[in-house]
Structure formats: C-alpha cells, structure tokens
Amino acid sequence: MSTDPLTPEGGTPDAGVPAPALPAGHPLRTGDTARSTAASPLIRALRGQQPSRRPVWFMRQAGRSLPEYKKVREGVGMLESCLMPELVREITLQPVRRHDVDAAIFFSDIVVPLKLAGVDVEIQPGVGPVLGAPVRTARDAAALPDLEDSALDVIREAVAATVAELGDRPLIGFAGAPFTLAAYMVEGRPSRDHFGPRRMMHGDPQAWAALAGWAARVSGQFLRAQLEAGASAAQLFDSWAGSLSADDYLEHVQAHSAAALAHVGDMAGPGVPGGAPLLHFGTGTGDFLHHMRDAGASAVGVDHRLTLAEADRRLRANPGADGRGAVPLQGNVDPALLAAPWPVLEAHVRGVVASGAAAPGHVVNLAHGVPPETDPDVLTRVVELVHSIPATPGGRA
Amino acid sequence: MSTDPLTPEGGTPDAGVPAPALPAGHPLRTGDTARSTAASPLIRALRGQQPSRRPVWFMRQAGRSLPEYKKVREGVGMLESCLMPELVREITLQPVRRHDVDAAIFFSDIVVPLKLAGVDVEIQPGVGPVLGAPVRTARDAAALPDLEDSALDVIREAVAATVAELGDRPLIGFAGAPFTLAAYMVEGRPSRDHFGPRRMMHGDPQAWAALAGWAARVSGQFLRAQLEAGASAAQLFDSWAGSLSADDYLEHVQAHSAAALAHVGDMAGPGVPGGAPLLHFGTGTGDFLHHMRDAGASAVGVDHRLTLAEADRRLRANPGADGRGAVPLQGNVDPALLAAPWPVLEAHVRGVVASGAAAPGHVVNLAHGVPPETDPDVLTRVVELVHSIPATPGGRA
Numbered sequence: 001m002s003t004d005p006l007t008p009e010g011g012t013p014d015a016g017v018p019a020p021a022l023p024a025g026h027p028l029r030t031g032d033t034a035r036s037t038a039a040s041p042l043i044r045a046l047r048g049q050q051p052s053r054r055p056v057w058f059m060r061q062a063g064r065s066l067p068e069y070k071k072v073r074e075g076v077g078m079l080e081s082c083l084m085p086e087l088v089r090e091i092t093l094q095p096v097r098r099h100d101v102d103a104a105i106f107f108s109d110i111v112v113p114l115k116l117a118g119v120d121v122e123i124q125p126g127v128g129p130v131l132g133a134p135v136r137t138a139r140d141a142a143a144l145p146d147l148e149d150s151a152l153d154v155i156r157e158a159v160a161a162t163v164a165e166l167g168d169r170p171l172i173g174f175a176g177a178p179f180t181l182a183a184y185m186v187e188g189r190p191s192r193d194h195f196g197p198r199r200m201m202h203g204d205p206q207a208w209a210a211l212a213g214w215a216a217r218v219s220g221q222f223l224r225a226q227l228e229a230g231a232s233a234a235q236l237f238d239s240w241a242g243s244l245s246a247d248d249y250l251e252h253v254q255a256h257s258a259a260a261l262a263h264v265g266d267m268a269g270p271g272v273p274g275g276a277p278l279l280h281f282g283t284g285t286g287d288f289l290h291h292m293r294d295a296g297a298s299a300v301g302v303d304h305r306l307t308l309a310e311a312d313r314r315l316r317a318n319p320g321a322d323g324r325g326a327v328p329l330q331g332n333v334d335p336a337l338l339a340a341p342w343p344v345l346e347a348h349v350r351g352v353v354a355s356g357a358a359a360p361g362h363v364v365n366l367a368h369g370v371p372p373e374t375d376p377d378v379l380t381r382v383v384e385l386v387h388s389i390p391a392t393p394g395g396r397a
Numbered sequence: 398m399s400t401d402p403l404t405p406e407g408g409t410p411d412a413g414v415p416a417p418a419l420p421a422g423h424p425l426r427t428g429d430t431a432r433s434t435a436a437s438p439l440i441r442a443l444r445g446q447q448p449s450r451r452p453v454w455f456m457r458q459a460g461r462s463l464p465e466y467k468k469v470r471e472g473v474g475m476l477e478s479c480l481m482p483e484l485v486r487e488i489t490l491q492p493v494r495r496h497d498v499d500a501a502i503f504f505s506d507i508v509v510p511l512k513l514a515g516v517d518v519e520i521q522p523g524v525g526p527v528l529g530a531p532v533r534t535a536r537d538a539a540a541l542p543d544l545e546d547s548a549l550d551v552i553r554e555a556v557a558a559t560v561a562e563l564g565d566r567p568l569i570g571f572a573g574a575p576f577t578l579a580a581y582m583v584e585g586r587p588s589r590d591h592f593g594p595r596r597m598m599h600g601d602p603q604a605w606a607a608l609a610g611w612a613a614r615v616s617g618q619f620l621r622a623q624l625e626a627g628a629s630a631a632q633l634f635d636s637w638a639g640s641l642s643a644d645d646y647l648e649h650v651q652a653h654s655a656a657a658l659a660h661v662g663d664m665a666g667p668g669v670p671g672g673a674p675l676l677h678f679g680t681g682t683g684d685f686l687h688h689m690r691d692a693g694a695s696a697v698g699v700d701h702r703l704t705l706a707e708a709d710r711r712l713r714a715n716p717g718a719d720g721r722g723a724v725p726l727q728g729n730v731d732p733a734l735l736a737a738p739w740p741v742l743e744a745h746v747r748g749v750v751a752s753g754a755a756a757p758g759h760v761v762n763l764a765h766g767v768p769p770e771t772d773p774d775v776l777t778r779v780v781e782l783v784h785s786i787p788a789t790p791g792g793r794a
Contacts, residue, residue, distance in 0.1 A: 192589070195733035195768060198701075202745070203737030242681070245702045284639070284681055287702065304595075305642045305684065336592035340600030348599065371592060 036168035037232040038274075041391070042103045043170055046233060046277035046299050046328050048360045054353070055102035056386040057172070058379060059281070060369030061095035062107040065376055068094050078123040079115050082108045085158035092162045096169060098376060099383045102363075103170045103233070106159060106226055110176025110237060111184065113218040116154075117147035119185075127190065134188030136200075141210035147218045152225035163230035170233055172279070173226030177238035178215035178256035179249075185211060194243040201252040212256040220263025227264050227276055234268060235279035235301070236260060238292070242284020242303075249288045254295050261296035270298050270324065279330055283368055286311070290318035293327055302331035304367035308355040328361030333382065335366050338374050342381070349382055353389055362392075433565035434629040435671075438788070439500045440567055442758045443630060443674035443696050443725050451750070451759075452499035453783040454569070455776060456678070457766030458492035459504040462773055465491050475520040476512050479505045482555035489559045493566060495773060496780045499760075500567045500630070503556060503623055507573025507634060508581065510615035513551075514544035516582075524587065531585030533597075538607035544615045549622035560627035567630055569676070570623030574635035575612035575653035576646075582608060591640040598649040609653040617660025624661050624673055631665060632676035632698070633657060635689070639681020639700075646685045651692050658693035667695050667721065676727055680765055683708070687715035690724055699728035701764035705752040725758025730779065732763050735771050739778070746779055750786055759789075 037043050041051035063069055069091055073081055081087050091107040111129045114121045120132030135141055163171050179197065186196035201208040223234050236257060241249060261269055261278055268276035280292045281301030289311055293300050302311045308329050319325040333352050337345050349364070356362030364386045370379065434440050438448035460466055469487055470478055478484050488504040508526045511518045517529030532538055560568050576594065583593035598605040620631050633654060638646060658666055658675055665673035677689045678698030686708055690697050699708045705726050716722040730749050734742050746761070753759035761783045767776065 193733070193765070193768070195736075198731060198733035199737050202731075202734055203741050243702075245704070247704070287683060305640075307642070307644070334595060334599075336590070336595035337599055339592075340596050344600050368590070371590070 037170040040102065040168055040170050040232070042172075042363060043232060043277065045361045045363050045391075046279070048328060051391045053102075053387050054362075054364065054389055054391040056364035056383050057101040057103040057105060058095070058099075058366050058370050059105070061099065061101060061379070062091050062105060063370070064372035065370045065374040065379070066094055066098065067376075068098075078109060078125075079112065079121070082112045083115070083154050085154060085161055088158035089161040089165065092158075092171070093165055095379075096166070099380045100387075101383055103172050104162060104166055105172045105235070106162070106174045106231065108155075108174050110174075110181055110219075110239075112155070113147055113152075113175070113222040114181070114185075116151040116222075117218055118145045129184045130189045131185060134196075135182075135185040135211050136196075136207075138204065138207035138210055141207055141214060144211075144214045147221050149221065149225075152221060155222065155225045156229035159226050159229035159231055163232075171226075171231045173223055173231035173234035175219040175223045175226075175234065175236055175260065176215075177236045177241065177253075177280075177282070178212045178219060178260055179244070179253045180238050180240045181215040181219060182208075182212045182256075183240045183243075185215070194240055198244070198248065201248065205252070208252060212253070213259065216256040216259040217263070219260040223260065224264050227268055231276065233277045233279065234264065235281055236295075236297070238280070238282040238285070241282040241288075241292075244288075246288040246291065249285075250291050254291050257292070257295040265296065268298075269296050270322070270327075271296070277328075281330065286314070290315055290320065293324065294320040294322075297327070299328040299330055299361065299363070301365065302329055302367070304332055304334040304336070306332070308332060308352065308362065309358045312358040326358075326360050328363065329356055329359040330363040330365045331356075332367040333364065335368050335371050335374075338366075338371065338378050338382075342378075345378070345382070346385060349385055350389070353386065357392055434567040437499065437565055437567050437629070439569075439760060440629055440674065442760050442788075443676070445725060445757045448788045450499075450784050451761065451786055451788040453761035453780050454498040454500040454502060455492070455496075455763050455767050456502070458496065458498060458776070459488050459502060460767070461769035462767045462771040462776070463491055463495065464773075465495075475506060475522075476509065476518070479509045480512070480551050482551060482558050485555035486558040486562065489555075489568070490562055492776075493563070496777045497784075498780055500569050501559060501563055502569045502632070503559070503571045503628065505552075505571050507571075507578055507616075507636075509552070510544055510572070510619040511578070511582075513548040513619075514615055515542045526581045527586045528582060531593075532579075532582045532608050533593075533604075535601065535604035535607055538604055538611060541608075541611045544618050546618065546622075549618060552619065552622045553626035556623050556626035556628055560629075568623075568628045570620055570628035570631035570673075572616040572620045572623075572631065572633055572657065573612075574633045574638065574650075574677075574679070575609045575616060575657055576641070576650045577635050577637045578612040578616060579605075579609045579653075580637045580640075582612070591637055595641070595645065598645065602649070605649060609650070610656065613653040613656040614660070616657040620657065621661050624665055628673065630674045630676065631661065632678055633692075633694070635677070635679040635682070638679040638685075638689075641685075643685040643688065646682075647688050651688050654689070654692040662693065665695075666693050667719070667724075668693070674725075678727065683711070687712055687717065690721065691717040691719075694724070696725040696727055696758065696760070698762065699726055699764070701729055701731040701733070703729070705729060705749065705759065706755045709755040723755075723757050725760065726753055726756040727760040727762045728753075729764040730761065732765050732768050732771075735763075735768065735775050735779075739775075742775070742779070743782060746782055747786070750783065754789055 041055035044051040269278040277298040280297035283303040286306040316325040438452035441448040580594045666675040674695040677694035680700040683703040713722040
C-alpha cells in the first residue's frame with residue numbers, strides 16, 4: 001500500500017494541503033518515498049486509526065546503547081557526525097534494522113541548527129552542549145545570526161538518503177523546543193536548575209522574547225527541512241520544560257513552541273488533515289500537557305511520572321480553543337526498568353499498554369531517552385512484546 | 398514570653414505529650430531554652446495561629462551564599478564541619494544575625510547520619526555525596542551498620558549550643574527523607590535520572606524495603622536527636638522525590654517517610670497537639686503533596702512549579718484518612734528570581750504572599766535552596782519586605 005502521508009489513506013489529496021516547498025524533480029524531494037508511510041502503524045496510530053500492529057520506537061534509539069553506533073562514531077565528534085549525511089543515514093537506520101521499531105528518528109542534536117546558523121557551540125563529551133558566548137541580554141539575542149536556508153541542505157541530504165532506504169517505514173524529524181534550546185543558550189551549558197531562562201523571562205522579558213523567538217525560528221526551519229525532504233512526522237523535544245510552572249509555560253513559552261511548529265503548519269500538525277503528525281514531548285510536564293497540545297501538536301509524549309490514563313484524563317478535562325481534548329499519546333515505559341528482571345519489565349510494558357488504551361491512539365515509547373548502558377537485546381525484546389499485543393482501534397476519543 | 402514548644406501557648410501541658418527522652422538535668426537537655434519558641438512567628442504560623450509578624454526563612458540560608466560562612470569553612474571539609482559543634486552553632490546562627498530570619502535551620506547534611514553510622518561516605522566539592530560502596534542488593538542493605546544513639550551526641554551538643562543562643566527564635570531540625578538518602582546510596586553518587594532507586598523498588602522490592610527502611614531509621618534517629626536537644630520544629634527534605642510518579646511514591650516511598658517521622662511521633666507532628674511542627678519538602682512533587690502530608694507532616698513545602706493557592710486546592714481536594722485537607726504551607730519564592738531586578742523580585746514575593754493566603758498558615762521560604770551565587774543583601778531585603786507585609790490570621794482552614 002502506497003499512499004501519500006500528506007493525504008488520508010486512499011491517496012485522495014485533501015483540499016487545502018499545499019504542495020511541499022521543494023519543486024517536483026528537485027533532487028532532495030523524496031515525497032514519492034514518503035508517500036507510502038500513511039499505512040504504517042506509527043502514522044495510523046497518530047491519526048487515531050487502527051494500526052496493523054502496535055507501534056513502538058524509542059527516543060535515543062539511534063545512539064549510545066548500540067555497539068554498531070559506537071563503532072561508526074569512533075573518532076568523530078558528535079556535532080561533526082550530525083553533519084555527515086551518510087553517517088547520519090547509517091546511524092538513523094541502525095536501530096530499525098536491529099530492533100524492527102516502527103519508526104526511525106532522525107539522528108541529530110537539538111543544537112545542530114545553532115551550529116548551522118554559525119553560533120559557537122560544541123558538544124563536550126560527558127557534559128553536553130557548551131556555547132562560546134552565553135546569551136544573556138537583548139543585545140546578545142539580537143546579535144544571533146540568521147539560519148540560512150541553504151545551510152540546511154546537509155540535513156535535507158541526510159533525510160533524503162535515509163527515507164530512500166526506509167521504504168514505507170516512517171522517519172520522524174527532530175528538533176529541540178525553544179525553551180530547552182534557549183535554556184542551553186542562556187546558561188551556556190547544561191544546568192540542573194535552569195535559573196537563567198526563568199530569570200530572563202521574568203527579569204528581562206524582551207530579551208527572553210528575542211532569544212526564544214530566535215530559537216523558535218531555527219527549530220522551525222530545522223523541522224521544515226526534514227519534513228520537506230521526506231520525514232513523515234516530527235517531534236519537538238522540550239526536555240527541560242519540566243523546570244517550569246504551568247503559568248510560566250503558558251505565559252512565556254507556549255507561544256514560542258507554537259511558532260516553531262507553525263513553521264510547518266502548512267504541511268503538518270492538527271490543522272492539516274492528512275498532514276505529517278507533530279509530536280510534542282517534555283519531562284515533568286504533567287501539569288501542562290494541554291498547553292503543549294495547544295501549541296499545535298497532533299500528539300503528546302508523556303514521561304514516567306504520569307500514567308497514560310491520567311494524562312488522557314487531564315487532556316480531556318482541559319480542551320483547547322480548537323475543541324480538542326484527548327489526542328494520541330506517546331510513552332511511557334520507565335527507562336529505569338530496562339535493567340530490571342524481565343518479568344518486572346514485561347509487566348510494566350503491559351501496564352503501559354493497558355493504560356494507553358484510554359487515549360484515541362497510542363505509540364509505545366520510553367518515558368525518556370534510552371540510557372547509554374542499556375542492553376540492546378532488551379530493547380529488541382520490548383519491541384517483540386509490544387508487537388505481540390494485539391493493536392486496539394484508535395479513534396476512541 | 399516563655400512557653401514550652403511542646404505545649405500550646407500559655408504553658409499548660411497537653412495531655413498525652415510524653416516527656417522528652419533525655420532526663421531533666423541532662424547536660425544536653427535544653428528544653429528550658431526551647432520553651433520560649435511557642436510564641437514565635439514560625440511556630441504560630443505552622444500551628445495555624447496568628448503570628449506577630451509574617452515568618453520567613455530560607456532553605457540553605459546557612460551556607461554557601463555568605464562570606465562569613467566561606468571564611469569559617471576555610472580548610473574544613475563539609476562533613477567534617479557538620480561534626481564540629483562550635484562550628485555548626487556559628488554557621489547556623491550566621492544567617493539569623495545577618496538576615497533576621499524567623500528561624501535557624503540546623504547546619505548539616507543529609508548524609509551526616511550515614512557518616513555517624515560508619516558508612517563510607519564523603520562529600521566531594523562540586524559533586525556531592527559519594528559512597529565508597531553503593532548499596533545495590535538486599536545483602537548490601539542488610540550489611541548496613543546500625544546508627545548508635547551515642548554517635549548522635551555530637552549532634553545534640555551542636556543543637557544545644559545553638560538553641561542556647563537563639564533564645565525565643567526557633568531552630569528547625571533537619572533530615573533527608575528515606576527516598577533521597579536511598580537514591581544517593583543506590584547510585585553511589587548524585588544522579589540526574591535516579592534510575593537506580595526506581596529500578597530497585599520495582600525490580601527488587603525486598604532490597605528496596607531494606608534500604609529505605611534503614612534510611613528511615615537513621616533519619617528518624619537524626620531528627621529525634623535534634624528535637625530532644627532543643628529544636629522546635631523539623632523538616633524532612635525529599636529533594637529527589639520529584640523523579641517519582643505519585644503511584645510510586647505512594648506504594649514504595651510514603652511508608653518509609655512516615656516511619657522516619659514516626660521516630661519523633663511522640664513529641665512532634667500533627668498527632669501531638671502542641672508538639673513540634675514537622676515540615677515535609679520536595680521538589681517537583683505537586684502531584685502528591687497530599688501523600689507527603691499523609692506521611693505525618695504538620696506542614697508541606699512547595700517548590701516553584703505550583704502556586705501556593707493551587708497546592709492548597711489540591712490538598713483540600715485530597716483529604717487524608719485522618720480528615721486533614723489543607724495544612725500550613727511553606728514556600729515558594731523562585732530562587733531564579735533572586736538575581737532579577739528588585740521590582741520583579743518584589744512583585745514575585747508579594748504574589749507568593751498573596752497566593753499563600755489561601756492556606757491555613759504560611760511560612761515564606763524559597764522554592765528550593767539559596768543558590769551559592771546569591772547576593773546576601775538581596776536575601777536581607779526579602780526578609781524586610783516579607784516582614785513589612787502585615788501577617789494574616791492563620792486557621793482559615
């Protein structure tokens with residue numbers, strides 16, 4: 001079955017779905033490959049349709065837990081690797097080959113668009129992203145360079161090479177949410193408390209708006225490049241949003257995440273029937289999952305702190321201005337249990353699946369990224385387990 | 398005014414309040430000094446009574462932000478300093494002198510009872526607590542040494558020396574909650590994800606029960622020593638509990654925190670009218686504040702992720718088996734804003750005070766510890782501001 005991911009199954013184009021920005025015949029346009037993913041379990045579940053099997057993938061499945069990843073990354077820096085299309089293709093495909101997961105996640109890093117814009121940033125092993133010059137003032141933010149569209153060609157090339165091999169298995173595009181990006185940029189490096197961005201949003205709201213607005217633009221451009229080149233869905237990662245109150249999120253962050261997603265609003269998200277589903281994920285954000293939905297997400301990722309049934313209940317209890325309450329959910333196997341005895345992990349996975357039945361669609365995933373020390377065989381076994389549990393109909397909303 | 402903290406104001410002993418464990422005349426018994434704190438703003442607010450002024454103190458007020466602290470700590474290791482009574486007294490008193498806060502918090506560290514029990518633990522500067530041998534199995538947990546009561550004499554001595562100088566200003570005792578202690582012990586060092594304790598509580602519940610039970614005992618003993626020697630209140634710190642779901646907290650943690658507090662249940666907490674109030678604090682625990690109350694807390698600390706009004710609403714909506722809904726709250730000035738322009742910080746503090754009016758009592762505090770880089774003059778100014786806002790009657794529950 002080969003249908004266009006930008007149209008409902010059956011291939012009839014939706015009215016109002018604009019053509020992808022790249023012209024037909026453009027070497028990076030791979031829509032023909034991407035067309036076939038509409039029937040995939042992932043895309044069907046994210047549209048509230050009955051999938052042929054229960055979809056599962058893992059955040060950070062492409063990476064540190066795989067020996068084949070460590071091998072190909074030997075001697076190559078993290079950001080350097082993200083800008084080598086053939087290496088990105090290989091790393092993105094490795095977990096699909098090994099685990100038979102229902103989606104590939106584009107191998108990249110949230111600071112890649114910063115790097116491509118010319119910001120002085122590196123990823124220090126064992127530390128994380130470190131900036132040469134933290135962004136502390138409105139002047140700092142105003143001085144940030146634009147991200148030239150042509151700089152994203154390396155991303156388009158990597159996506160195109162990847163989807164060409166994926167066939168009807170979807171590639172999920174990837175970008176950091178503006179808050180998490182801005183948090184790194186204010187602090188200049190990873191931080192536990194995230195005082196910097198909270199201080200800026202309250203103490204210097206104009207600087208915050210300028211910085212978060214910039215981050216939203218580059219993340220939006222990054223997402224757009226991936227969707228144009230053939231990604232069938234995309235996920236906005238707001239890893240640090242859990243350091244915020246619901247009020248701060250609503251007042252100072254949501255609009256920027258919405259702006260990032262609006263960059264692809266003509267080809268993806270809940271406003272485009274048959275468009276690429278947009279996932280929105282954070283950790284510790286149980287108090288404002290509805291605000292994350294209302295930023296323009298098709299589906300919401302849930303971490304281990306909340307059962308999926310409770311997440312679903314909260315979303316239904318807080319419908320958005322567009323009338324949406326429940327949306328498909330993604331999650332939330334606790335990564336802490338990947339190293340527990342198998343019967344404990346199996347019972348937990350089955351519990352997650354049962355809890356997710358409340359939602360109008362469910363994609364099984366971890367509650368956070370794969371820990372580096374994870375035994376890959378355990379991940380494979382989790383995939384087999386999930387696939388062995390009959391998929392339930394979506395669309396129960 | 399000089400009344401016993403273990404009795405209501407006026408000095409009439411409550412029926413059923415047992416005598417402190419130390420005999421009259423014992424050199425470490427300082428009840429006569431502690432008697433006078435019942436009229437203090439802190440104790441009155443924590444009992445839902447009208448305080449003479451609005452009480453405020455700061456978690457980690459004794460420590461890193463003060464130049465006089467850095468001076469007396471020069472060349473003295475962290476754990477070493479916690480076992481030098483005269484130094485502890487001096488450090489505990491420094492912020493009271495400087496800021497005129499309404500309580501002293503006993504200068505110590507959550508791993509002090511481990512050290513006193515003979516566990517191989519040190520605090521590495523810039524890292525935190527590091528154990529020589531992490532506790533990973535039931536056998537490891539069973540091999541943990543008992544904490545001899547006599548080992549706590551150094552703590553009693555430090556408390557007694559401190560309260561002798563505090564007069565009618567209360568000293569708040571201090572202990573780590575079993576989950577947070579056990580988290581350090583399983584991981585062997587600070588961790589961002591706290592996979593170890595979650596894996597153990599699900600994968601090896603007997604080992605978890607043994608370890609958390611041990612941690613509850615030593616924390617309870619540590620609390621008891623401080624209350625016996627003259628502390629007028631105590632706070633259980635569960636800094637990492639926010640890494641848990643409400644279900645995990647209820648099933649695997651609450652009973653251990655309750656056991657720690659039960660160690661002083663004959664002289665403190667909601668079960669002892671006129672007893673020393675017991676505070677219970679965590680970060681990111683907005684989904685289970687009621688479970689923390691029901692562990693036996695007189696009052697609950699709230700971090701910056703939740704307004705006090707919302708915390709109060711959640712507590713009222715989830716009464717405990719003992720019928721308690723709302724309890725006095727402590728918090729929750731965002732430490733991120735201590736470095737914001739003063740008008741922003743002032744408006745925030747006033748907002749916190751207004752939000753706290755919903756609760757039956759309110760003690761102003763930070764939402765987490767004082768950041769090391771804080772300008773101490775800002776803390777003094779916050780105290781002055783809080784004291785300038787007329788105290789409202791407690792007991793509105």
